[in-house]
Each structure stands twice: as structure tokens, then as C-alpha cells.
Amino acid sequence: MESYSTSELNKVIRGSNRATYDTKTIHTIIDAGFIGHVSYVFEGTPICIPMAYGKIGDKIYLHGSLKNRMLSSILENEQMSMTIMHLDGLVLARSGFHHSVNYRSVTLFGKATKVEDDKLKTEALKCVIDQMIPNRWDSLRPMTEKELNATLVIEIAIETASAKVRADGAIDEKSDLELPVWAGVIPIKQVAKAPISDQLLEDTVQIPAHVKDYYVKNKN
Amino acid sequence: MESYSTSELNKVIRGSNRATYDTKTIHTIIDAGFIGHVSYVFEGTPICIPMAYGKIGDKIYLHGSLKNRMLSSILENEQMSMTIMHLDGLVLARSGFHHSVNYRSVTLFGKATKVEDDKLKTEALKCVIDQMIPNRWDSLRPMTEKELNATLVIEIAIETASAKVRADGAIDEKSDLELPVWAGVIPIKQVAKAPISDQLLEDTVQIPAHVKDYYVKNKN
Structure with missing residues (x-):
């Protein structure tokens, strides 16, 4: 299908x-x-x-x-x-209407x-x-x-x-394009921060590959 | 109230x-x-x-x-x-049940x-x-x-x-605490990336303070 x-x-x-x-x-x-x-x-x-x-x-x-x-x-x-x-992003146009x-x-x-x-x-x-x-x-x-x-x-x-x-830029009225107003996109992303091990974790337990992989893939 | x-x-x-x-x-x-x-x-x-x-x-x-x-x-x-x-975060416990x-x-x-x-x-x-x-x-x-x-x-x-x-760590069964399983939290955050100016922007228009402020406040 x-x-x-x-x-x-x-x-x-x-x-x-x-x-x-x-x-x-x-x-x-x-x-x-x-x-x-x-x-x-x-x-x-x-x-x-x-x-x-x-x-x-x-x-x-x-x-x-x-x-x-x-x-x-x-x-x-x-x-x-x-x-x-x-x-994925804030789209900031030259008018409120096109935000x-x-x-x-x-x-x-x-x-x-x-x-x-x-x-x-x-x-x-x-x-x-x-x-x-x-x-x-x-x-x-x-x-x-x-x-x-x-x-x-x-x-x-x-x-x-x-x-x-x-997934596009600001789409403004033609008549607004010469306004002295900044327009553009602020990309937004959901990211991962460094994993925090549980306080009660046994000393011998290391951060496993699947957790490292997730962090590396999502940290930026 | x-x-x-x-x-x-x-x-x-x-x-x-x-x-x-x-x-x-x-x-x-x-x-x-x-x-x-x-x-x-x-x-x-x-x-x-x-x-x-x-x-x-x-x-x-x-x-x-x-x-x-x-x-x-x-x-x-x-x-x-x-x-x-x-x-705000992934909570990874020692059992699937407590994820x-x-x-x-x-x-x-x-x-x-x-x-x-x-x-x-x-x-x-x-x-x-x-x-x-x-x-x-x-x-x-x-x-x-x-x-x-x-x-x-x-x-x-x-x-x-x-x-x-x-807003807490993993909460596991006591009987699971000695398992050789990594537990902890991967913090998650929504962040802003550097603003991208519109291609049609007039050359004289700079990125304004409110956009810079937003980026600085949310980039990490």
C-alpha cells in the first residue's frame, strides 16, 4: 500500500x-x-x-x-x-500573520x-x-x-x-519583503544530554553500547 | 487561587x-x-x-x-x-516494567x-x-x-x-539492584540551532536582539 x-x-x-x-x-x-x-x-x-x-x-x-x-x-x-x-523550527516572517x-x-x-x-x-x-x-x-x-x-x-x-x-522558510507577502524586519528560521531539535548513571549502580556496570549509540546519535 | x-x-x-x-x-x-x-x-x-x-x-x-x-x-x-x-528524559531501569x-x-x-x-x-x-x-x-x-x-x-x-x-531516576525493584544492567537517565532537551536568515532579506537587516536572546537561551 x-x-x-x-x-x-x-x-x-x-x-x-x-x-x-x-x-x-x-x-x-x-x-x-x-x-x-x-x-x-x-x-x-x-x-x-x-x-x-x-x-x-x-x-x-x-x-x-x-x-x-x-x-x-x-x-x-x-x-x-x-x-x-x-x-523542527520556528518560522519567523515579516508579519505576524505568516509566522x-x-x-x-x-x-x-x-x-x-x-x-x-x-x-x-x-x-x-x-x-x-x-x-x-x-x-x-x-x-x-x-x-x-x-x-x-x-x-x-x-x-x-x-x-x-x-x-x-x-519544511520551508518564511513565506511573506511580496509587499512586505522590503520591510526592515528580520525573517528566517530558528531550527529546533530534541537532543540527548550525557547519560547519568543510577546512584545505586554496581561499580562493574559500564554504560552499554546501545546507550552510548543513542547519545552519540542524538546529542547534536 | x-x-x-x-x-x-x-x-x-x-x-x-x-x-x-x-x-x-x-x-x-x-x-x-x-x-x-x-x-x-x-x-x-x-x-x-x-x-x-x-x-x-x-x-x-x-x-x-x-x-x-x-x-x-x-x-x-x-x-x-x-x-x-x-x-525531559528517558528513564532506563533494570527491568522493562520500570522504564x-x-x-x-x-x-x-x-x-x-x-x-x-x-x-x-x-x-x-x-x-x-x-x-x-x-x-x-x-x-x-x-x-x-x-x-x-x-x-x-x-x-x-x-x-x-x-x-x-x-523528575526522578530509575526506581527499580530491590531484587533487581544487583543485576548487571545499566540503569540511569538520559536527559532530553529541546534546543535551538543558529538562526537562518531568509534568502530575500535586505542586506541592511541584522539579526535582532530578541532572536539572538532566544538562541542564546535555548542553544544548550
Whole structure:
């Protein structure tokens, strides 16, 4: 599938020149993060909550406590949605009207189902941890049965999605170009600082390759 | 008011030890950002959209096109909510179960109303721009009447809110402390890179103080 189908649900109306339904673009944006905002409705009020996610193929995995209100709600609802956004820059134009931001965002839609199978549950939790920091899972002790039983894992098969991407300079009115106003872009990036070892760490435990790799890749 | 009132709507159940309703904490978290996720419902599906915001006192301002589906929806609904989150670190524990993130987040609730008065509309747009980068607005040409008429401005009087803050190391099972697994925190920060001047900028226009200040304050 090269692109997601569009309907009234996911079709981008405002700023449609920045919209795409291209599958590869959408998955690249999802893969670039590990926290998205999941929406639900509580007694008539829509609310969204930031959640860590993992992805295997076209399926998104969320996890939480068995009693998590949001997760319970999306399991009950016919359809859920989730938004992932990366901020890439402040776009400072010569007029307030044309100020903007550079960003990559995806809103995906699907139905939430509970993962019951312990093997898939474990794989899903692995992909959530490795989405946060690649290759982490294999350095950890295995999950206990008690932990697995205390964890609710939700699978969302992506049914459709849309992305919006802005990666451009300031776009001003022609009549404003000669104004003595500075215009341009301030790039924004999410970076990692040097890892801080736990105070209770055994002296013999060194910072492992996957943590060093993450830091080196994300420090600038 | 020292803290927001709690009800079923905003009371944090999961991880309640990390929750606060303290007004000052909540406003500090809001002030530290300029993009939040606003939730709405489209034909039964809850969706959230990242939006720039400004704040004057206890009021949040959003803006968009007159035909913005999300803004129209929150104007119709009795109550809206918005979530603002700052990611501060990856918390890597000795077990997958205790992995977490450090963060500051706020979910605020209120009723959206349309701002009709041109003076307040202009003040609201100023505060949205200055929330993104302080002292920007005063360097710009004034809004035109045409621009003002093409812009929908929404005011949300914050009725209640909750914050969750995690700023801690890994919290592991005692029985895991002697495992040969590295644990600790990788701090995460959103930083600014050097400003890039617009290609069409007049030669005489230098990078102004408010842009330099923003860069210096946020580059590390």
C-alpha cells in the first residue's frame, strides 16, 4: 500500500498543500518518535494523553495499567486516533500573520483491541522499549508473569492516517519583503544530554553500547 | 487561587503521586512551551491537533482559519481540553516494567469562546507570537484589517487543570539492584540551532536582539 485512503475523517482541509497520505512518509514520522498523544472522550469532554508507543509493521502498541481510564475508553470506542508531532523550527516572517512552525506530524486512525496472548504482549512491550531507545530490551531481565499480568497492552491496526509536513522558510507577502524586519528560521531539535548513571549502580556496570549509540546519535 | 479544584474530569488516578493541581506549577509548565494538543470529536472519533497557544492571565488563546474544523468543533462543545507536555528524559531501569520518562505535562479544561473584539483579538495574536519567541511582535508591522478578519481567535478561560511531573531516576525493584544492567537517565532537551536568515532579506537587516536572546537561551 503506497498511501492511505482518504475520507472526511483524515482528509486535511486546512493547509492541504502540506498534507500527505504517503505510507512511507507517515511511517518515517512515526518511527522518528516514541511519544504520541492519544485522544479519548470522558463524559462528553475530549481529552488527549501523551503515551509511549511501539510499532510492528502497520500496528501500533500502547501499554498501561489495567485500570487506565484512557486505554479502557479507546477499547470501548469504535475508532481511536493518535497524533505524533516533531517540532523542527520556528518560522519567523515579516508579519505576524505568516509566522509558522516547521514540523512533521501524523494523525493515525484505527480500532484498539486488547492483546491477550502473552507472547505478542511481550513482543509489543519490547517494541515500545526499543522505540524509546533501540536495542534496550535485550539488555534487560525478562518480564515476570506478575508484571505481564499487571500490564494492559493495546494493539491498533492503522486503518488510515494523514501527515502534515512543513519544511520551508518564511513565506511573506511580496509587499512586505522590503520591510526592515528580520525573517528566517530558528531550527529546533530534541537532543540527548550525557547519560547519568543510577546512584545505586554496581561499580562493574559500564554504560552499554546501545546507550552510548543513542547519545552519540542524538546529542547534536 | 493556589490550586485548581479537582473532579472526576481532571483528577489523576494513574500515577497520582506525580500529580499536582498547584496553580503556579501548572502555569509554569504552560509558560515553558508554545504548542499544545487540542482535542475534539469528529463524528464520534476523538482527534487531537497540535496548536500554538498564547496565555494572558488565566486565559489561553488559540487561532486559526475561520473554517478550521477543530476550532469550530470546540466552540460548539460545552467543554474543551488541551494538553501541553515537555519531555525531559528517558528513564532506563533494570527491568522493562520500570522504564519511564521524565516529563512535565498539563491538561487544562475550559469553555472555548470566539473573540470578536478587534483589540482583544490583536492582543491575543500578540501573545501567541510572543509565546513562541518573546518580544517578537513589536518588531513586526501591524496586522491588517483583512488579516484580522481572516483569523479566528478563540479564548479558553481555564476552569480546571491538572499537571503531572516526573523528575526522578530509575526506581527499580530491590531484587533487581544487583543485576548487571545499566540503569540511569538520559536527559532530553529541546534546543535551538543558529538562526537562518531568509534568502530575500535586505542586506541592511541584522539579526535582532530578541532572536539572538532566544538562541542564546535555548542553544544548550
